[in-house]
Structure formats: C-alpha cells, structure tokens
Amino acid sequence: MKKTFRIGGVHPDDSKISAEAAIEIFPAIETAYVSMAQHLGAPATPIVAAGDKVKVGQVIAEPSGFISGFVHSPVSGTVKSVGPRADIAGNMVQHVEITVEGDEWMEDIDRSETIVKDIPFTPEEIIEKVKKAGIVGLGGASFPTHVKLAPPKDKKAECLILNGTECEPFLTSDDRIMREHPQEILIGGAIMMKALGVTRGYVGIEENKPAAIASMKEAAKAFPQIEVVVLKKRYPQGGEKQLIDAVIRRQVPSGALPIDTGAVVQNVGTSLAVYEAVQKNKPLIDNVITVTGRCLPVQHNYKVRIGTPMSKILEVAGGVPEKAGKIISGGPMMGRAIANLDAATVKANGAILVLTPEETRRRPESNCIRCAKCASACPMGLEPWLLNKLSRAGGLHAELEKERVYDCIECGCCSFTCPAGIPLLDMIRMSKAEVMKIMRSRPKK
Amino acid sequence: MTGTILFTIATLVALGLLFAVVLYFVAQKFKVEEDPRIGTVESILPGANCGGCGHAGCHAFAENVVKAPDMEGFFCPVGGNPVMTKVAEALGRAVEEKAPMVAVVRCNGTLANRPRTNEYDGYASCKVMASLYAGDTGCKFGCLGKGDCEAACKFDAIHVDPARGVATVDEDKCTACGACVKACPKGIIELRAKGFKNRRVTVLCVNKDKGAVTRKACSAGCIGCGKCAKTCPFGAITVENNVAYIDFNVCKLCRKCVESCPTHAINEFNFPPKPKIEEKPHEENV
Amino acid sequence: MNKLIVSPSPHTHGRESTQSIMRDVLIALTPAMVVSVLASGWSALILIVVGVAACILTEFLIQKYLLKTPVTVCDLSAAVTGCLLALNLPPNAPWWLIVIGSVVAIGIAKMTFGGLGQNIFNPALVGRVFLLVSFPVLMTSWSDAGSMFGIVDAFSGATPLGAVKEGLANGLTLSQITADDLTFSQEFFFNAGGSAGELSAIALILGFIYLLCRRVIKATIPVTILCTVFVISGIFWLADPEHYTNPVFNLFSGGLLLGAIFMATDYVTSPMTTLGQIIFGIGIGLITVFVRYFGSYPEGVSFAILIMNCAVPLLNKYCKPHRFGEVKK
Structure with a gap:
C-alpha cells in the first residue's frame, strides 16, 4: 500500500506531456531583468547602479530583513538601469536591468561536471553559504532556505523530507532533474541534513514518475540515511503539510509550523541548488522551467537564467499559438495567470503553461447543491461551502476565524471539484487575507 | 354548537388577558433604563x-x-x-454647518478611453481582482468596474454602467455616507464638497505613473504635466506623484484648468454650457 | 493572439457539473423505471413522462414568469424530482395526480425556498406526502404487480406492508397473514406490490451500485439506514415474531430501498459530514421502524426522511469534519 496524506485531495488529469523532453540549456539572452522580489518577505536592496559591470554570480542586491535574500547577477554585462518594472501581475517591482555582454563568470564558481560528494563544512558554514547563494524554496512559495535550515532554538528537527512529488498537472521540471541529477539532489539533501543535525532523510515521489523513482532509488543506494518513498498520486501531495502527513504520518497542528512535527521539507530543486551553492560555489542564478501546454507543438524543459522575459522563453519555444487563452506561471492548480508577458522569470518559476480558453475558462456559477464535495476534497478538513457562504454575507470575520479560514492552503481543490462552478477559493482567499490581517493586528500573548 | 363557539372565544380571551398581564410585568421587571x-x-x-x-x-x-x-x-x-x-x-448644543458632500469616482478610464489589455475571468469583485493583479487595462490605478461600490451602496446611488466600464455616481441619490469610499480597493472614490449649485471641477484620474505610461494606458489620464497648477490663479491645484489634485476648499470654480488640461483629465460638472468654446465631446460625467 | 485571460487559481476544473450529477441519478433510476413499466404497463410510463414534464414545466414557468431569474431546468434537477415522484406513486394513479404532486414538489417545496440547493425538504417527498394526505384512497390502492404489460385496472390490493398492518389491526398474527403470499425471493426480484419504485429491490440496488461507482453518493447514508432498520426490527422480531415483521422483510418491503438510496441521499437535504450522515441515517431508520410498527400508516420512510430533513441544518452546524492537525480525543 503506497503512502499518501489522509484528508481530502483530488485527482486532476496528469497531463505530464513534457516528461520526456530532456533539459535544454536556454540560449543566451540580450537583456536580463532581475527582480528584487525573488523571495518571500522584504524585497532585496540593490547594491549596483547603472553603468556598473557585473559578472555571472556577482551579488547585485542584499537582503533587507531577516526574511529576505541575496540576489545575484544571472548574466555578465553592464547594468543599464535600476528601477520599477511590471511583474507578471502588472504590479511595479524594483528590477535591475542588465545588458548582456559575453558570459564571464565569477572566478570562484566551479563549473566542472565533477560531482563532489564530501561535505567538509560545519552546519554554520553551510547555512551561511546557502544564505549567500540567495537560495529560496523552489517549490513555489520561495521562502528563503537558510531560514528554514536554522529552526528556532526551542524546536528540534528530526528529519528532512525532499519534495519530489510534483503533484501539479503538467509540471515536469522536478521529474527531469530527478532523472538527470539524482546524485546532486541527494548530496544536497545530505548537506541540508548536516546543517539541520538530523540523521533521517526521505525523498517523496509520486508513483506517476517511474523513471525518476528508478533513478533516485539507484542513486540513493550510496546514501543509506536517505529513503525514497513512493507516494500515491494525489493532489496536493506536494503541499508541505500534506507531504509530512504522507511520509511520516504526523499532522502539523493548526497555527503551528511544520518544524513542530520535527520535519523540514525542501523541494528537490532547492536541494540541487544547495548542492551547487555549497559544493560548487554557484549561487542561484538559473532554474529549470517547463514550457508546456496541449496547444504547443513541442514541449520543453529549459534551464533558464533568472531574469529572462517570459515572452522570450515562449518565442524560443516556438511562439505563442493563436488559440492560446491563458498563460500561467506554474501549474494549473496553484499557478498564477500571467497578465504581462514581458515580465521576467524569478527564482521560483517552475513552469510556463499555455492553455486554450476551452481548457481553462470558468463555468458559469450556479446554486450550491450542498453536495459536500468541496468538504471531502479539502486537504485541511475545512468546509469551503460554509466559508464561501460566510464570506459572501460580509463582515463575519469572527465566524470565519472559528471555521479556521486561516488554515486554508489555497490549493484549489474546492474550486476544482465544485460541480456548480462556484469560485470557492476566490472568496476564501479574500476572507483569509482579511481574517489574518485581524489576527496579526492582535497583541501577541 | 353555540356552546363550543362561546367556550372557544372565552378561552382565547382569557388566554389573551393572562399573557397581557404576564408581559406587562415582565416588561416592567426587565426594563432597560436608557437616556430618553x-x-x-x-x-x-x-x-x-x-x-x-x-x-x-x-x-x-x-x-x-x-x-x-x-x-x-x-x-x-x-x-x-x-x-x-x-x-x-x-x-441643546451648538453645531457647525458642514458643506454638503458627494462621492466622486476619480477615474474616467471608460472602455473608450482605456483599452482592455486582458480579460478577467475570476469572481466579479474588485477586491478579488485587485488582490490578484494590477487590472485588465494598462492602468494600475483606475476603476476595475466590478462593482464593489455598487454592492456597498445602500442608496442605489452608484452603478457600474456596462457600456462605460467605470462606476458612476447618481448625485441626487448620493448621501455621501462614504460606504463606497471604504469598499473601493483602489481608493479612487473621494467625498468632495458638492459646491455652489452642485458645480464642481475635479481631476478624474489618480494614475501615479509617469506621463508616457499613463498616456499609453488611457487617453483621459492625468499625465502630471502641471499645466493646470500653473494656470490656477488660486493655487488650488497641486501635482504630486505625477497626478494633479484640486483642493475643493480653495477652488473658486473658474474653470481655467479645465481648458488647460491636454488630456481632459480635469472635468467640470453642472456648469451651464459655454456657447463660445467648441468643446471636444469627451465624457462629462462623474 | 487573443487577449490573455487572467483569473485567480485554480485554472482547471473537474468534469463534474450539476447537470452531469443529475444525469447520473437519472441513469441510476432507469432500472427501477424499467421494472416499473414492465410490471405495470403503459400507465407507469405515462406517470413517469407526465411527472418529469410537469416538474420541468413548473420550474420553468416559475423561474421565467414569477421570479424572472435565469431558467435552470437544464440542470435536470427537476427531471430527477419528477422521476422520483412518479416512482413514489401507485403505478395506476391517474395522470393529474402526479401533476398536482409535481406542482407542490417544485412550486412549494423547492422554488419557495429559492430553488435548487435552498430547500429544506426533499421536494419529491413533499409532493408524495401531500398527495398521501390529500388523496389517501388513490394513493393507497395498488394494482397487483406481476402482470407483465397486463391490463392494469384488473385488481386492486394492498401492499405487503399494508396487508400486515391491516391484519394486525384485525387481531391476526403474522403467521396467519403471511401464510398467503409473501416470500422473500419474490420481493427481492420483482413482486412486492407497491408504488412504482418499490417493485424490485434488485433494480434499486443496481442503481445504488452505479451511483457508488460514479462517486455521486457515498454509501454512508443508505447503509446506516438499512443497518438501523435491520437491527431495530430484528430486536422487535426476536422479542415477538408473531406481532413484529422480520428484519429481512422490513429491508426489502415498501419504499425503504428507494428512500434510502435515492431520497435520503439527496445532497440538498442531507448532512455534509460523515458523522452527520450517520446520525441522519440512524434517525431515519428508527423513525421508519417505529412508524411501521406503531404508527397508523403502514409505511414510514417518507415521514422519517422528511422529519430528519429538519435536523440537517443542526447536524451541519454541530458535526464538523475532522480538521487537519486536530488531535483525536
């Protein structure tokens, strides 16, 4: 019996049509637009100015708070400007615009193919290296990794779980790196285990990726402390809380952090980045992006430098087809619809998905038939129909809090499953934001 | 038969009396003392x-x-x-008179003035839309036209006309309660003095982008050129963050700024028509 | 390229719609309808057709001319109500009876509450109970089933449950009453004379299996109801087999299967959580058995479901699902 999480979940169509496309190196670009908001928390502060020469891997921005991160230049060339530019949602974010000249890397970066297995660093050194490399969680939330590797003093980490579930339909970038770089991922895992001081590691992979499972299992023979756990296919298994539940059968209590169960979850992509940062001195300057969609003639998995405009990626991938309706950064369940194609990629971009209007357009909303499918699908055990009703009534924040709207992980299972086409998550997300604002404004105990 | 009817009536009357007495005493007992x-x-x-x-x-x-x-x-x-x-x-107190106010939607980004650059397909609420992204036009500041203000208004005084795509205030019905001001996630709606004979001059734009960006997004946007501020003889207009603002307490309704504005972002309301100047047929509405 | 569509996530949706769910329910009801038509001939077919048409028409007219809201008859929920109502009437009932029932079911039980999803009581059951108390004679004179396309107006008799009730009232014991005709195997496949949908247990169970496979309903409610009926009637039967019918007879007679599978599981009028559904099912089972044993009506499923319908909002309020991370006490 394969493991999976215990509450809710849905089974959207797999659609991993780009799984067989090997990772290609994306061709050199002319201009890179590096966002200063690459991570959760405060945007980084740029330390370069127009006219400065930069090399690949050079620090161009420093963290401006505890939860923040370093940003490095993904290209070599001249800084053209530092100023606001529209992100995928059309909102203005500070960007550093770099005109590319050649491809000159920082000298200390080891660009050879050799795999370095020995970890000569102390936990403190590892965390410092990860922080200096600007590594963030590549699963989507882009939480700074060094913060997660240094849990609060009163919490004790017991194990590390590498997240290779990739439960969202269409996405295949994690699948590809697990097939092509299994050793590096596992060394990255070992590095993080050393940093956390734990001896037990797991890699959670869903059963729909047999090639990745085989390659990881083969590589894991050299890592007795890391176990590859094959999981049943079920969305949202890649959710941090769901994955912990699936792998070690512990549920994060409401309001607590995942570390309270003793588990630290890191994406396999993050693990690869950690390996490169610690063993090869290479900061996070590129990532693997799946370019996919049924309406695209060819599917790709590109290794793309951060700061490449989405429109450029789509152009190289074969252009945006005439019948494209929605272009999504990320998967169809939790990705963000792109309003501005000129926006540049950021560290946590994992995919560009092109859908036709027929595939994505919402159905007209009709009456709730109280089928409770949303409640059965909710992986957090909430009652989306009720939260929707309370949200629409307006002003019922106390009731919403009592019904734990703040526990919502915004996975979209409720909206996905609703036969009446009710935009449950739209409403819940709105009231969640309002309720959390009220909760934060309360004086702490 | 008669007996039954009489009995019924008598029972009901008795019950009525009994309850009346009980209710009276309960009301006396639990009376809440309140300042009359x-x-x-x-x-x-x-x-x-x-x-x-x-x-x-x-x-x-x-x-x-x-x-x-x-x-x-x-x-x-x-x-x-x-x-x-x-x-x-x-x-028995004194009160200061307050100038009567009216809600003004400071956006004239109608479908004609401000082309749509993408199509929003989520729940029809400005709040949901604003939290998702900048909006379905090139302008990040303007009216989203999903009607949160309309839903908040208790007086049926503000509507999003589908033909215009921008909220419109019905001045006669508006009581300036401010519900729409709170409901608007973009902060476009402002309570302004109604003015003498309801006459007002207002900048119908809150776009803080640079002039070129604004002009590209909307033909009726304020580009922050500052001509109006120079023209105004009373110093009622300030230009800050690329957008002009008219202080209605200082404005003397001379309307010089209206003529000076190159994008017709400054609008006048309820003035008698001026016969001598050929005005361009731009929307003259709230 | 078209203008890009932008919306909050998720960007994809499941295939199920209200219409597809209702269509599945109609498909699940088909075996029962076929049996009913085979058993009772054209009159049963007319009843179903008229019932569906009347329900759809009532909903259409109310939405179009009275409420002036978008017409939603295409979601097929009215058709389901019509079918269920038809299966709840004697197969030889006159066509106008089901028209009245449909108007009450849709007009009063459904639309006055705000249409689909808003009603407290199961519309088909409200229609049925309205007819039962308004036209008791028509509603309880059953044609004897078993005549394949036979001439229907031949013979009127009582349902097995009715016969039992009448016999007991006349001071007979069960062994005397059942000496005549009641055998289990007959009931199971075909022959329990009764309302159109009560004829064949196997047809209803086929529908049940279909609904389970299509994940339209969960087994919780029907199974709880049937278990409760079996256990409670079993206790009574063991105590006094001469006055209380045996549990197997109770399971397969009357409208219990139809009610448990198709009426009690109606989304709108059943609880949303498993715990609520179990309480709901136990309630229905208990009331059914008590009405059958001690009530003045021979059959109590309709009343049981309607009574438990009242409790649904309360059950929804107090039976919460298991929240993630909640420690089990």
Missing part, C-alpha cells in the same frame, strides 16, 4: 443604519452623541446639516 434623549435623537436620524457616520448604526450614533460632551466629530452624512441642526437643538 437617545430615543429622541434616534427619531430625528434618518434610520438608514448605513454606518456612514462611523458608528454601528443610527442607534449607536444616538447613544454616542448623547454621551459626548459636544457635537465635535459627529456628523450624519445622510441627513446632512438639517438633521444635525435638529439633533443639536434636541441636545
């Missing part, structure tokens, strides 16, 4: 319970105003000055 002036003030108030005054409703307003030492900070936007005068009289 609260009732008086409440009866003067319009009873719309809109919350526009900042209190939970008309009763809460009455309670608070009676408790307060003076009329400072209390104003019923719905009833306006006449009601406040009456309230002050009832409480």
Whole structure:
C-alpha cells in the first residue's frame, strides 16, 4: 500500500506531456531583468547602479530583513538601469536591468561536471553559504532556505523530507532533474541534513514518475540515511503539510509550523541548488522551467537564467499559438495567470503553461447543491461551502476565524471539484487575507 | 354548537388577558433604563443604519452623541446639516454647518478611453481582482468596474454602467455616507464638497505613473504635466506623484484648468454650457 | 493572439457539473423505471413522462414568469424530482395526480425556498406526502404487480406492508397473514406490490451500485439506514415474531430501498459530514421502524426522511469534519 496524506485531495488529469523532453540549456539572452522580489518577505536592496559591470554570480542586491535574500547577477554585462518594472501581475517591482555582454563568470564558481560528494563544512558554514547563494524554496512559495535550515532554538528537527512529488498537472521540471541529477539532489539533501543535525532523510515521489523513482532509488543506494518513498498520486501531495502527513504520518497542528512535527521539507530543486551553492560555489542564478501546454507543438524543459522575459522563453519555444487563452506561471492548480508577458522569470518559476480558453475558462456559477464535495476534497478538513457562504454575507470575520479560514492552503481543490462552478477559493482567499490581517493586528500573548 | 363557539372565544380571551398581564410585568421587571434623549435623537436620524457616520448604526450614533460632551466629530452624512441642526437643538448644543458632500469616482478610464489589455475571468469583485493583479487595462490605478461600490451602496446611488466600464455616481441619490469610499480597493472614490449649485471641477484620474505610461494606458489620464497648477490663479491645484489634485476648499470654480488640461483629465460638472468654446465631446460625467 | 485571460487559481476544473450529477441519478433510476413499466404497463410510463414534464414545466414557468431569474431546468434537477415522484406513486394513479404532486414538489417545496440547493425538504417527498394526505384512497390502492404489460385496472390490493398492518389491526398474527403470499425471493426480484419504485429491490440496488461507482453518493447514508432498520426490527422480531415483521422483510418491503438510496441521499437535504450522515441515517431508520410498527400508516420512510430533513441544518452546524492537525480525543 503506497503512502499518501489522509484528508481530502483530488485527482486532476496528469497531463505530464513534457516528461520526456530532456533539459535544454536556454540560449543566451540580450537583456536580463532581475527582480528584487525573488523571495518571500522584504524585497532585496540593490547594491549596483547603472553603468556598473557585473559578472555571472556577482551579488547585485542584499537582503533587507531577516526574511529576505541575496540576489545575484544571472548574466555578465553592464547594468543599464535600476528601477520599477511590471511583474507578471502588472504590479511595479524594483528590477535591475542588465545588458548582456559575453558570459564571464565569477572566478570562484566551479563549473566542472565533477560531482563532489564530501561535505567538509560545519552546519554554520553551510547555512551561511546557502544564505549567500540567495537560495529560496523552489517549490513555489520561495521562502528563503537558510531560514528554514536554522529552526528556532526551542524546536528540534528530526528529519528532512525532499519534495519530489510534483503533484501539479503538467509540471515536469522536478521529474527531469530527478532523472538527470539524482546524485546532486541527494548530496544536497545530505548537506541540508548536516546543517539541520538530523540523521533521517526521505525523498517523496509520486508513483506517476517511474523513471525518476528508478533513478533516485539507484542513486540513493550510496546514501543509506536517505529513503525514497513512493507516494500515491494525489493532489496536493506536494503541499508541505500534506507531504509530512504522507511520509511520516504526523499532522502539523493548526497555527503551528511544520518544524513542530520535527520535519523540514525542501523541494528537490532547492536541494540541487544547495548542492551547487555549497559544493560548487554557484549561487542561484538559473532554474529549470517547463514550457508546456496541449496547444504547443513541442514541449520543453529549459534551464533558464533568472531574469529572462517570459515572452522570450515562449518565442524560443516556438511562439505563442493563436488559440492560446491563458498563460500561467506554474501549474494549473496553484499557478498564477500571467497578465504581462514581458515580465521576467524569478527564482521560483517552475513552469510556463499555455492553455486554450476551452481548457481553462470558468463555468458559469450556479446554486450550491450542498453536495459536500468541496468538504471531502479539502486537504485541511475545512468546509469551503460554509466559508464561501460566510464570506459572501460580509463582515463575519469572527465566524470565519472559528471555521479556521486561516488554515486554508489555497490549493484549489474546492474550486476544482465544485460541480456548480462556484469560485470557492476566490472568496476564501479574500476572507483569509482579511481574517489574518485581524489576527496579526492582535497583541501577541 | 353555540356552546363550543362561546367556550372557544372565552378561552382565547382569557388566554389573551393572562399573557397581557404576564408581559406587562415582565416588561416592567426587565426594563432597560436608557437616556430618553437617545430615543429622541434616534427619531430625528434618518434610520438608514448605513454606518456612514462611523458608528454601528443610527442607534449607536444616538447613544454616542448623547454621551459626548459636544457635537465635535459627529456628523450624519445622510441627513446632512438639517438633521444635525435638529439633533443639536434636541441636545441643546451648538453645531457647525458642514458643506454638503458627494462621492466622486476619480477615474474616467471608460472602455473608450482605456483599452482592455486582458480579460478577467475570476469572481466579479474588485477586491478579488485587485488582490490578484494590477487590472485588465494598462492602468494600475483606475476603476476595475466590478462593482464593489455598487454592492456597498445602500442608496442605489452608484452603478457600474456596462457600456462605460467605470462606476458612476447618481448625485441626487448620493448621501455621501462614504460606504463606497471604504469598499473601493483602489481608493479612487473621494467625498468632495458638492459646491455652489452642485458645480464642481475635479481631476478624474489618480494614475501615479509617469506621463508616457499613463498616456499609453488611457487617453483621459492625468499625465502630471502641471499645466493646470500653473494656470490656477488660486493655487488650488497641486501635482504630486505625477497626478494633479484640486483642493475643493480653495477652488473658486473658474474653470481655467479645465481648458488647460491636454488630456481632459480635469472635468467640470453642472456648469451651464459655454456657447463660445467648441468643446471636444469627451465624457462629462462623474 | 487573443487577449490573455487572467483569473485567480485554480485554472482547471473537474468534469463534474450539476447537470452531469443529475444525469447520473437519472441513469441510476432507469432500472427501477424499467421494472416499473414492465410490471405495470403503459400507465407507469405515462406517470413517469407526465411527472418529469410537469416538474420541468413548473420550474420553468416559475423561474421565467414569477421570479424572472435565469431558467435552470437544464440542470435536470427537476427531471430527477419528477422521476422520483412518479416512482413514489401507485403505478395506476391517474395522470393529474402526479401533476398536482409535481406542482407542490417544485412550486412549494423547492422554488419557495429559492430553488435548487435552498430547500429544506426533499421536494419529491413533499409532493408524495401531500398527495398521501390529500388523496389517501388513490394513493393507497395498488394494482397487483406481476402482470407483465397486463391490463392494469384488473385488481386492486394492498401492499405487503399494508396487508400486515391491516391484519394486525384485525387481531391476526403474522403467521396467519403471511401464510398467503409473501416470500422473500419474490420481493427481492420483482413482486412486492407497491408504488412504482418499490417493485424490485434488485433494480434499486443496481442503481445504488452505479451511483457508488460514479462517486455521486457515498454509501454512508443508505447503509446506516438499512443497518438501523435491520437491527431495530430484528430486536422487535426476536422479542415477538408473531406481532413484529422480520428484519429481512422490513429491508426489502415498501419504499425503504428507494428512500434510502435515492431520497435520503439527496445532497440538498442531507448532512455534509460523515458523522452527520450517520446520525441522519440512524434517525431515519428508527423513525421508519417505529412508524411501521406503531404508527397508523403502514409505511414510514417518507415521514422519517422528511422529519430528519429538519435536523440537517443542526447536524451541519454541530458535526464538523475532522480538521487537519486536530488531535483525536
């Protein structure tokens, strides 16, 4: 019996049509637009100015708070400007615009193919290296990794779980790196285990990726402390809380952090980045992006430098087809619809998905038939129909809090499953934001 | 037969009397002592319970105003000055007259002026839309046209006309309660003085982008060129963050700025038509 | 390229719609309808057709001319109500009876509450109970089933449950009553004379299996109801087999299967959580058995479901699902 999480979940169509496309190196670009908001928390502060020469891997921005991160230049060339530019949602974010000249890397970066297995660093050194490399969680939330590797003093980490579930339909970038770089991922895992001081590691992979499972299992023979756990296919298994539940059968209590169960979850992509940062001195300057969609003639998995405009990626991938309706950064369940194609990629971009209007357009909303499918699908055990009703009534924040709207992980299972086409998550997300604002404004105990 | 009817009537009457007596004593026993002036003030108030005054409703307003030492900070936007005068009289206090206000939607980014650059397919709420992204036009600041203000208005005074795509205030119905101001996630709606004979001059734009960006997004946007500020003889106009603002307390309604504005972002309302100048047929509306 | 569509996530949706769910329910009801038509001939077919048409028409007219809201008859929920109502009437009932029932079911039980999803009581059951108390004679004179396309107006008799009730009232014991005709195997496949949908247990169970496979309903409610009926009637039967019918007879007679599978599981009028559904099912089972044993009506499923319908909002309020991370006490 394969493991999976215990509450809710849905089974959207797999659609991993780009799984067989090997990772290609994306061709050199002319201009890179590096966002200063690459991570959760405060945007980084740029330390370069127009006219400065930069090399690949050079620090161009420093963290401006505890939860923040370093940003490095993904290209070599001249800084053209530092100023606001529209992100995928059309909102203005500070960007550093770099005109590319050649491809000159920082000298200390080891660009050879050799795999370095020995970890000569102390936990403190590892965390410092990860922080200096600007590594963030590549699963989507882009939480700074060094913060997660240094849990609060009163919490004790017991194990590390590498997240290779990739439960969202269409996405295949994690699948590809697990097939092509299994050793590096596992060394990255070992590095993080050393940093956390734990001896037990797991890699959670869903059963729909047999090639990745085989390659990881083969590589894991050299890592007795890391176990590859094959999981049943079920969305949202890649959710941090769901994955912990699936792998070690512990549920994060409401309001607590995942570390309270003793588990630290890191994406396999993050693990690869950690390996490169610690063993090869290479900061996070590129990532693997799946370019996919049924309406695209060819599917790709590109290794793309951060700061490449989405429109450029789509152009190289074969252009945006005439019948494209929605272009999504990320998967169809939790990705963000792109309003501005000129926006540049950021560290946590994992995919560009092109859908036709027929595939994505919402159905007209009709009456709730109280089928409770949303409640059965909710992986957090909430009652989306009720939260929707309370949200629409307006002003019922106390009731919403009592019904734990703040526990919502915004996975979209409720909206996905609703036969009446009710935009449950739209409403819940709105009231969640309002309720959390009220909760934060309360004086702490 | 007759006996049954009589018996029924007698029983019902007896029951009625019994309950009346019980209710009377219960009412006496559990009577809540309340300042009688609260009732008086409440009866003067319009009873719309809109919350526009900042209190939970008309009763809460009455309670608070009676408790307060003076009329400072209390104003019923719905009833306006006449009601406040009456309230002050009832409480034996003096009250300052406030200029009557009206809600103004500071965006003229109609479908014609501001082309749509993408199609929004989510729940029709400005709040949901604003939290998702900048909007379905090139302008990040303007009206989203999903009608949160319309839903918030208790007086049927603000509507999103599908042909225009921008919220429009019905001046006759607007009581300046401010519900729409709170509901608008973009902060476009402002309460402005109604002005002499309802005449007003207003910048219908809040776009803080640089002129070129604004102009690309919307043909009726303020590009922050500052011509109006230079033209204004009274110094009522300030340009800050690339957008002009007219202080309605200083504006003398001379309308020189209206003519000076290259994008017609400054609009005049309720002035008699000027025969001599051929005005371009731009939208003259709130 | 078209203008890009932008919306909050998720960007994809499941295939199920209200219409597809209702269509599945109609498909699940088909075996029962076929049996009913085979058993009772054209009159049963007419009843079903008229019932469906009347329900759809009532909903259409009310939405179009009275409420002036978008017409939603295409979601097929009215058709389901019509079918269920038809299966709840004697197969030889006159066509106008089901028209009245449909108007009450849709007009009063459904639309007055705000249409689909808003009603407290199961519309088809409200229609049925309305007819039962308004036209008791028509509603309880059953044609004897078993005549394949036979001439229907031949013979009127009582349902097995009715016969039992009448016999007991006349001071007979069960062994005397059942000596005549009641055998289990007959009931199971075909022959329990009764309302159109009560004829064949196997047809209803086929529908049940279909609904389970299509994940339209969960087994919780029907199974709880049937278990409760079996256990409670079993206790009574063991105590006094001469006055209380045996549990197997109770399971397969009357409208229990139809009610448990198709009426009690109606989304709108059943609880949303498993715990609520179990309480709901136990309630229905208990009331059914008590009405059958001690009530003045021979059959109590309709009343049981309607009574438990009242409790649904309360059950929804107090039976919460298991929240993630909640420690089990």
